Amino acid sequence: MAQILENVRFIKAVRQETELPQDGLPEIVLAGRSNVGKSSLVNALAGQRLSRVSQTPGKTQQILYFKVGSAFYLTDLPGYGYTKAKEARKSFTSFVDRYFSLDRPIQAVALLLDLRLLPSEQDLQMLSYLADRALPAIIILTKGDKLSRSQRLQQTRLITEQLRESGFEPEKSDIFVISNRSGEGIAALTAWIRRCLCP
Numbered sequence: 268m269a270q271i272l273e274n275v276r277f278i279k280a281v282r283q284e285t286e287l288p289q290d291g292l293p294e295i296v297l298a299g300r301s302n303v304g305k306s307s308l309v310n311a312l313a314g315q316r317l318s319r320v321s322q323t324p325g326k327t328q329q330i331l332y333f334k335v336g337s338a339f340y341l342t343d344l345p346g347y348g349y350t351k352a353k354e355a356r357k358s359f360t361s362f363v364d365r366y367f368s369l370d371r372p373i374q375a376v377a378l379l380l381d382l383r384l385l386p387s388e389q390d391l392q393m394l395s396y397l398a399d400r401a402l403p404a405i406i407i408l409t410k411g412d413k414l415s416r417s418q419r420l421q422q423t424r425l426i427t428e429q430l431r432e433s434g435f436e437p438e439k440s441d442i443f444v445i446s447n448r449s450g451e452g453i454a455a456l457t458a459w460i461r462r463c464l465c466p
């Protein structure tokens with residue numbers, strides 16, 4: 268079994284609801300604060316540079332659709348949390364929030380969190396939105412390469428505790444530690460995605 272997803276192609280960048288794909292294919296949605304590594308994860312899963320990555324937070328301003336074979340979409344959402352102007356931040360966040368109320372064929376949402384940071388208010392908000400809408404969620408802790416092995420374990424424990432305190436009940440298998448740089452955890456995530464789509 269391949270360690271990455273095969274035959275991933277960029278399909279389109281969407282700014283408004285009228286442009287959303289309507290072919291009913293299931294979606295695995297990548298969500299999380301700006302700069303956490305969503306676009307990098309698309310590239311790591313695909314084994315090629317398909318999605319634009321940047322040092323500047325707020326790079327992805329549209330909803331990007333990547334088709335995997337003819338089976339499903341990987342959906343790269345704009346990140347939240349970094350837009351400077353308050354008003355812009357509001358409308359931006361509500362656009363992303365609204366996405367989950369659109370009755371899309373969402374198979375699962377992967378919420379990406381930076382392994383080095385504790386979850387933000389918006390991260391926790393996002394998780395409760397997902398829980399309210401009964402959308403299956405997994406947690407992906409990114410940038411594992413930036414910490415030592417023992418720091419990784421400690422941070423994973425801290426983050427898990429905080430998520431639990433906020434009402435999220437993570438099963439062990441629902442949390443992945445990855446590095447888009449070293450490739451750590453990408454094969455495990457690929458396997459999870461395959462299982463999720465063909466249980």
Ligand SMILES: Nc1nc2c(ncn2[C@@H]2O[C@H](COP(=O)(O)OP(=O)(O)OP(=O)(O)O)[C@@H](O)[C@H]2O)c(=O)[nH]1
Binds near residue numbers: 305320321447448
């Ligand atoms: N060391 C390390 N850097 C990473 C990793 N993943 C992403 N980065 C870096 O983090 C920065 C942001 O990555 P992106 O993939 O653009 O983040 P994003 O979540 O798509 O950001 P927005 O599009 O702004 O929402 C880039 O400089 C990446 O190279 C990782 O696993 N390890």
Ligand SMILES: [Mg+2]
Binds near residue numbers: 319327
């Ligand atoms: Mg991005």
